[in-house]
Amino acid sequence: MTLSNSKMKMPKITSDQQLLDDIRAGNVDAFKDIVKRYEKRIAAIVFGMLGDCQEADDVGQETFIRFYKNINEFKGQSHVLTYLTRIAINLSLNELKRRKRQLNRSLPLEKAESISNGENEHMDSDIKIIVQQAVQALDSKFQSVVVLRLLQGYSTNETAEILKLPMGTVLSRLARAQEKLKVWLAPYMGD
Amino acid sequence: MTKKILKMIYRYLDADLSPKEKIELDQLKKNSPEIQAALQKTAKMREILQSSSDYSFKPFFAERVMNNIKADAPAIQDVFFAVLSSMFRRVAIAGCTVAVLLFSASLLFQKSETPIQDYVYSQMTLDELIDPAITTSLEDIL
Numbered sequence: 375m376t377l378s379n380s381k382m383k384m385p386k387i388t389s390d391q392q393l394l395d396d397i398r399a400g401n402v403d404a405f406k407d408i409v410k411r412y413e414k415r416i417a418a419i420v421f422g423m424l425g426d427c428q429e430a431d432d433v434g435q436e437t438f439i440r441f442y443k444n445i446n447e448f449k450g451q452s453h454v455l456t457y458l459t460r461i462a463i464n465l466s467l468n469e470l471k472r473r474k475r476q477l478n479r480s481l482p483l484e485k486a487e488s489i490s491n492g493e494n495e496h497m498d499s500d501i502k503i504i505v506q507q508a509v510q511a512l513d514s515k516f517q518s519v520v521v522l523r524l525l526q527g528y529s530t531n532e533t534a535e536i537l538k539l540p541m542g543t544v545l546s547r548l549a550r551a552q553e554k555l556k557v558w559l560a561p562y563m564g565d
Numbered sequence: 566m567t568k569k570i571l572k573m574i575y576r577y578l579d580a581d582l583s584p585k586e587k588i589e590l591d592q593l594k595k596n597s598p599e600i601q602a603a604l605q606k607t608a609k610m611r612e613i614l615q616s617s618s619d620y621s622f623k624p625f626f627a628e629r630v631m632n633n634i635k636a637d638a639p640a641i642q643d644v645f646f647a648v649l650s651s652m653f654r655r656v657a658i659a660g661c662t663v664a665v666l667l668f669s670a671s672l673l674f675q676k677s678e679t680p681i682q683d684y685v686y687s688q689m690t691l692d693e694l695i696d697p698a699i700t701t702s703l704e705d706i707l
Contacts (some may be wrong), residue, residue: 402634409627414620421620435621438630439637505617523579524611530579548705549575554663562613563606 390454397445405469409438412455415526416462422521423466425506433469437462452535459536463518470514501562516551517542524552566599574604578611 378499388407396404416434424430440461441448448457522533523544534544556563573590578583582590594600 403631405634406627406631409630413622413626417620417622417626422583422618426620431622431626432625435630435633439633442634501613502617505614509614521613524614527615530581545572545576545579545581548579549572552575552607552610553571555614556606559610559613563609 391450394445394450394454405438405442408441408454412458413438415455416458418513418526419459419462419507419521420466422509422525423463423509423517424469429469432552433462433465436465456532456536459522463522463537467514467518469534470517504558504562508555511558512551512554516547516554519547520551520555523548566597566603570600571603574600574607576602578607 390408390411396549397408413434414481416437417430420434420437421432424433437458441458448454481522509517509525511519518537519539522528522536523530528536530541530544530548533539534541537544570590570593573582573586577587577590590600594604
């Protein structure tokens with residue numbers, strides 16, 4: 375039985391534009407599809423910026439709620455994900471400013487060494503924690519470029535577009551951020 | 566290793582080098598194990614960063630977002646009354662404007678010599694209402 379003869383039902387994928395048109399016509403429930411489509415990408419950005427905390431979930435929700443409230447102003451000149459990413463970054467930066475106490479950023483050096491010596495069984499999750507802490511130890515202006523470019527894999531062009539920064543600024547911040555990150559991640563870089 | 570070379574390494578990994586710069590870096594790499602090692606370490610660091618970015622919100626995230634959106638939305642009856650109130654306001658303002666204009670117009674037309682005004686203002690006096698014959702006799706008596 376060839377593929378063309380089979381009666382496989384291909385799932386219908388509604389485009390972003392169709393969903394937005396539905397939402398603007400009053401179908402609020404269509405927005406749920408937008409949320410499900412992009413929640414993972416937004417989660418990566420928000421957790422990357424804020425760490426694994428309750429505020430990250432709140433900021434994630436607020437990102438989508440803000441997009442919904444301003445949906446009539448979204449003209450489609452950029453991709454929906456780009457627009458959401460921009461909102462998520464801005465809200466995360468606001469949250470960083472609002473924090474009265476810093477998250478516990480300083481992982482004791484002895485713990486880092488014990489991990490690199492294989493004394494800890496949960497290597498992957500510890501690397502994740504170290505990466506989180508390393509990124510949050512950065513200044514917020516470096517965090518955003520690191521999260522987008524190095525964690526999320528956006529190109530430098532895309533990163534500059536999302537953050538509305540000149541390319542030179544993005545490259546310069548990336549270079550400085552990487553120098554700082556090397557200090558944290560040196561045990562894992564094959565020294 | 567100079568800062569310039571380090572920046573070139575970063576830009577190389579960002580695919581931001583011009584062809585000329587790429588050739589220059591390739592040449593430097595061939596002659597310097599230190600630069601090769603720096604390039605490998607930086608690439609490894611980026612790999613670690615990217616592999617550590619798998620995050621998810623707590624379960625039922627989409628449902629929570631939708632609940633918040635629906636909770637913020639005004640109730641249908643509130644929307645209805647808001648629309649009604651807005652319509653009433655417009656009608657009321659228009660009505661008042663028309664009333665003011667009509668009143669102003671009536672004041673302007675009060676002293677004009679039109680047949681209608683003549684008719685309106687040609688009121689009979691009390692004397693005219695009373696029979697002139699009776700009036701005359703009363704004056705004669707007095």
